[in-house]
Amino acid sequence: MVLNLVKFSHIADCHIGGWRDPKLKQINTDAFFKAIDISLNEKVDFILIAGDLFNTALPGIDRLKDVVRKFKELKDKNVPVYLIPGSHDYSPSGKTMLDVLEEAGLCINVVKGDVVNKKLRLRFTIDKKTGAKITGLLGRRGMLEKSYYEELDREHLEKESGFKIFMFHTALTELKPKKLEKMESAPISLLPKGFDYYAGGHVHIVEKKDLPGYKNVVYPGPLFPNTFYELEELEGGGFYIYDDGNINRINLQVKNVFTINVNANHKIPESVTSEIIEQIQNKEFNDTIVLIRVRGTLESGKMSEIDFKKIYDLLNEKSAYFIMRNTAQLSTKEFEEIKVETSSIEEIEDKLIEEHLGQIESGWDKEKEKIMIKSLMTILSSDKKEGEKVYEYEARIKDEIERLLNI
């Protein structure tokens, strides 16, 4: 097939259903809608979603309905969606809503292949309109997908001619930013070389880079930030549109973000309260997410004496859409013996796991043991899904554990 111009959107990490709070949860969905609408206006040939469309393998019905509606709209307009499962919406038991969407003809999971001579040989999905050849690998928790890459028949993929896209949901060692240096990653050399576009996901960073043998390695970042830190850092989300070799970033600002940063060193709670109020007093916060970060060590008093209620009331009066506060790096001299852990939950878990490695007689090396423990924790912390019966839930968890442990 002779290839003409190719124009596509590259989206990743939508995490639909991600935030716990309904107001923020809605923004995830709104950002997704907005990205699809922009893509349609831009008349893209197809859309790529590089993992974590949903925040879980079995999302709630409401969120599912939203996505189905939008996918249906794309299908009606003949804009195919090619996707890969990510670490959040992949399920070891195979029970993922992505399968349902694919069965309904609303999207195509491009992670298809065969095992030939003990190697994983991926197949290309060919976009009918443009002839673009798309393939890729899913993302799994604890970087379990790394073993897929190690057994990947790269040569087979590399010798295929035409316009090729490789989708991946994996942190690449070479592109990891300093702030994510502890994140597990894989070297780019595990990916097949010579593709025209590498559509990445998983790492919530915005990066577009050429590396020797690998051009257009792109991480679009999330459609909407997923943590307090990401909101501070990114403020909004976005995605990329590839148009015949030109790659342009489309920023999505669904809500405004306003950050208040207060250093509490040598201050008392009342002063911190006044300082925050001073910063918000003469401003309006329509449709704005307000982030309040207080760090440092209070000279005296308790952290709970900072009058957040008063601050929240004032911000709500000023029509703030949502208010979040972070005091993880705040302490007080009165309780100096308490060390405040500034790390994320994942980092704390990692640290604890590492401290206790080697205590079980598993026969695994430390790396493998760490991965298995993390995978078990993920499976065991999975909630019962909406509409899922208790016995179904138990069977699912049991099945996932059995698969993981290869029982």
Added chain:
Amino acid sequence: MSKGIIISGSFGEIQVRQKHGQEIELGELLIAENKTSKILLQVYDLIYGSQLSSSNLELVSGMKLEENSDLVFMDEKLRNYNLALLKNLITITPKTAHSSKSLPDFFSSVREVKKDDLTFITKPSNPLYVGKLRSGSKVLDVDIFLPGKKVFSHHILIAATTGRGKSNLASVMLWDILDNDYAGILVLDPHDEYYGRNKLGLKYHPKSVIYYSPEPPAGARSLKINLAHIKPNHFNGVVPWSDAQKEALTAVYKRYKNRWIEAVIMDEEIPGFMEGTLAVLKRRLLSLLDLDYYDNKIFCKGVFDTQAGQSTINDISDDLEKGKVVVIDTSSFAGNVEILIGSLIATEVFNRYKKYKNKGLLKEKPVISLLLEEAPRVLGKEVLEKGPNIFSTIAREGRKFKIGLTAITQLPSLIPRQILANMNTKIILGTEMQPERQAIIESASQDLSSDSRAIAALDKGEAIITSNFTRFAIPIKIPLFEEYVKDKVKEKQNFLDFSGVKFG
């Protein structure tokens, strides 16, 4: 069976008459048995002996040569013989082994050493395999291990003429260390020979080595280092800056912090320095870091990058801290770029371990060793005259922080004596040049003053280990890497769980 009889000499210079029909080799280990102990002796020289005077010998030889006569010696076995000069290595009692302080009995016979004599050679904790015990050219079935943790933190010198097996030894040691996690080793590999890109190498070890290369094969990591990680002090020992340039570097770093290289290249304001000085800095940085600058943009052509490689130095340091072996292929770089990369990592690791010591956390960390080929490039007298660098700092202070050097060189005489003396384990392979042998002998942990000839005569793969952590200078035969790993290479088990991939 007796190989000879002790006939004369003094402590350290014992003379043995060799039994006719027996062969005694240079470097051979012999046992002299006393009533309550055995003394392990080593041959360090061989000479001829004869009952005939030298004038008679000259006459007899002349008759044989000039008159073609059929002269034979009467009682030849008795009249002509070999003499071996031996030195005491260690005294072995049934319960222990200790340094020799007495002579073996006069006129006692010496025999070849047997495995049973050497039961005092045991496997230390954190053992590092280096080869088998050697007696002359004979290899004994006695494995030699060094206490890995100690020898790595107290620096190792591997010295030999080209082609005598330095890299082979390093490969064997690295293979062995991969089985353990008591030491993290950083290998700067200027010949790209350890990983085994196209041959048998460390990549075949069941526990994978971590490999960085500018052109990585599948599974290896691309070597990219972010410019923000480089500080002016990383150039110590890499680039000889003038005083004015050093001051300018300090000033620009102070002003622009981790953007300082970009600031120099993009001609940003740096008050108080001559344009010429800044222009030289810019030119040298562009060249060294393989960068281009035009249209107000910096283009990165090589390893150093404005965007990528933000976590590389930390990733490598983390892996070393986990006791892994990290090999960096520096074969495509100029020497000073290789040293700059080494300097960046060494500085990070050194600073981390210093902090761990302050916090009392060092005990639980593995020892880290930096394996440097052609070590005089960073530890040579000439280099160090221009000022210290991180490697010389590690050579001096590293052992306090569990960081050591494994320095490989064919020219140890270029390394200052003080640093050589700090290298508490020396693995000496065949070294033909006398000044090089002398430098090693003078800084050895044991008295090798009589071993110069034995060192020169060491064949490929033969070595002598002198170390603060061995009781005597141990002669060894290092296995050929390919032979050594032949049975240990395991085909990686295919991980055939491809859950999530749609088949058919």
